[in-house]
Amino acid sequence: MNDASSDLIDRLRAAVPEARVLTEPDDLQTYGKDWTRQFEPRPLAIILPRDTGQVQAIVNFANENKVALVPSGGRTGLSAGAVAANGELVVAFDLMNNISDFSASDRTVKCQAGVITEQLQQFAADQGLYYPVDFASAGSSQLGGNLSTNAGGIKVIRYGMSRDWVAGLTVVTGKGEILELNRDLVKNNTGYDLRHLFIGAEGTLGFITEATMRLTRPPENLQVLVLGLADLTNTMDVLQAYQQKLDLTAYEFFSHQAMGHVLAHGDTPAPFETEAPYYALLEFEATSEAVMETAMALFEECVEKGWVLDGVVSQNETQARKLWQLRERISESIAPRTPYKNDISVVVSRVPLFLSEIDAVVREHYPDFEIIWFGHIGDGNLHLNILKPETMDKTEFFSRCATVNQWVFDIVARHGGSISAEHGVGMTKKPYLRFTRSETEISYLRAIKQVFDPNGIINPGKLFDPE
Amino acid sequence: MNDASSDLIDRLRAAVPEARVLTEPDDLQTYGKDWTRQFEPRPLAIILPRDTGQVQAIVNFANENKVALVPSGGRTGLSAGAVAANGELVVAFDLMNNISDFSASDRTVKCQAGVITEQLQQFAADQGLYYPVDFASAGSSQLGGNLSTNAGGIKVIRYGMSRDWVAGLTVVTGKGEILELNRDLVKNNTGYDLRHLFIGAEGTLGFITEATMRLTRPPENLQVLVLGLADLTNTMDVLQAYQQKLDLTAYEFFSHQAMGHVLAHGDTPAPFETEAPYYALLEFEATSEAVMETAMALFEECVEKGWVLDGVVSQNETQARKLWQLRERISESIAPRTPYKNDISVVVSRVPLFLSEIDAVVREHYPDFEIIWFGHIGDGNLHLNILKPETMDKTEFFSRCATVNQWVFDIVARHGGSISAEHGVGMTKKPYLRFTRSETEISYLRAIKQVFDPNGIINPGKLFDPE
Incomplete structure (x- = not known):
């Protein structure tokens, strides 16, 4: 580290004395990257604030000193949205993992940005409720990152994206202003909904520091069906047939090759003997006998029409988990390749x-x-x-x-x-x-960035290059 | 009309020859206001475009001639968001009421902004599907207006607001640029979601000209329960008890006084003899016997706890409709007052x-x-x-x-x-x-308005005053 950097970090420590600052090479390596490996991490330093006020102090410092900031959550991103490759100061949310203000009647709970996805899922379960956004990295991804990338996952067909579970947000804009967005209300039609602008912005407009999240009732008696499909187009035929009569909680797909890797990986058995080029995994709540009967009648119908070659339905929770593994273990099984x-x-x-x-x-x-x-x-x-x-x-x-x-x-x-x-x-x-976005659209995105971050200090070079 | 106005209108006709222009005093009165009566309508003229291109031509004309534009849908608004009280040119969407591009597998349909809410509901029903956003003005409100105000209504607890049903939008910004927002995708994390910025913007950023709307499966066997509550706080006790075990499609409330007006209005009988200070109306899908049993057990529990004084459950569709009238006819019955x-x-x-x-x-x-x-x-x-x-x-x-x-x-x-x-x-x-919004927040709203409508020609003076 040169003298100028060292002096800057000293002043940073003085400006935000309550936050933790890391400068060891190991920390710079760890906090400077996400799950992508395309860019070499090269951050100036890492700072870990403990509350929204400290985040604001960091942004003010950054504006005064023209230091670029990179937000860092669980660092499970797959697009290098949280990589610090150009001497940026990384703002990591590990020390902001408080869950508070649970309300049973509102079914809401306030989370700091560093709350781990699984921590929120577990909290919900402890209250007899459910946080439905789920994906492979739930054990390490942080809520702030989930919201900044509007994370989806395996239950979108029924429960939507992360966006759909946000009652309110606290953000610090690139200008260093704290905004309380939407006040956790279900209904609030009072001008442009800035909450939805920050969700999915990949931390380029400012930092999400807190979020009030909605919870829901847990699903009941989930059943899993794995079907072998005769042809690719049958994925749609089957989807449509089932959706007309049942509310699916998941509808996943994988090719025979994909399943081959999972089977070779060991520990997960084939769903049935018949070979099929493609497979669909369906999940739904079997809230009554009638629902199961409908599901089985639909299965017969799909076989008769020639869409489905074979199928299996989970007989118990263990088997349901085994069937899910056919889909969930694909990434892991192909990782060595x-x-x-x-x-x-x-x-x-x-x-x-x-x-x-x-x-x-x-x-x-x-x-x-x-x-x-x-x-x-x-x-x-x-x-x-x-x-x-x-x-x-x-x-x-x-x-x-x-x-x-x-x-x-x-x-x-x-x-x-x-x-x-x-x-x-x-x-x-x-x-x-x-x-995906037209040049005209991108010009509006740039103009919006300019409104919230006129000095271009917040996660620059992500989404688009600075002008 | 003075000469300058008359000349302006002539040039408007020449600039957008395919659109219809109205200048008769009756038309100015009709199209210049919404359901509020606080402001005297005083529009310059009314123009009715037939497609997005004509809307763009109108916006270009307005920018060149510094003419203010006011969007006009079904004019059922209750906040004077679509009132032209200051010599504005009203852009009315009555001629843009086309429904097209229905896709059964996507469960989506494209609507021009002038499509009437009921027209979309009926279209969905004809396809064996359901458009769940519903409210008293469904027979005359237009989709463009619904989206611009993010309309809610009586099914929000289950189905959300209008915002939640928009797969994609076509808009013409205040700068006269056409944007296709979100491409009707379920999942699309490619930068700021401008779709959510235009929804609820009350036509102050530009015009929504087309929307691709999502449909869903129709609810099954809806049951209505009206409960007499002992006390105001019991509304929450009952809500929480039911929500833990059932997915409600509606949870409405009215006071004894409110019901009194409906009963005096005639034609709707009291739900039961017991008098209660407050009433709750619950609706849910009775998809099986078990669901009905749960609902009845909850009712017993609520009575035992002293929250509920009396109650009635609909025995058939006619009775369900009668029970809904207790809530739906309130506005109508108090209108003369x-x-x-x-x-x-x-x-x-x-x-x-x-x-x-x-x-x-x-x-x-x-x-x-x-x-x-x-x-x-x-x-x-x-x-x-x-x-x-x-x-x-x-x-x-x-x-x-x-x-x-x-x-x-x-x-x-x-x-x-x-x-x-x-x-x-x-x-x-x-x-x-x-x-509801802080001064700082409002300053960001103003800055966003400036990005999309730098000349301030789109619905000026709505939401906030021009600076």
């Missing part, structure tokens, strides 16, 4: 055509690549994973994947889809933003 | 205290005023109606109500509530915005 990940979406009805077009393009140009498809097909969200051939060099693989990206995003754009369904834009998807 | 309306909200748990404080203040200072309480208590939204004493002059009555307003909003602010839960701010609530 250095997968190149894309997180794309289209409107649900376009999924089959969209998927086959991308599949065809990638297979044609890269016959040596193994492609693994899975995703939240009930909401049009597909995870495209390209596995590195064992013999191929990592650099060559990623550079060839970048070429693939261009084609994939061309197809995304042609189908009016999104280049980032739930992972956000950060730095890795920044070059592709224009495939 | 020139009610002064307030639409306020707090978090649900504060409702009893909040309500008694306001009730006490109004009763103390205005013992000659009759106060009628009703509302969507399940989401903290209360309608406070003060009835004009028969002998009191209208002007005196409204001026005294304005004094009441100040006290009411002081109490709203103290409880962290909203001065407009679902009606919006428009002109009538504009002086009170600061009771």
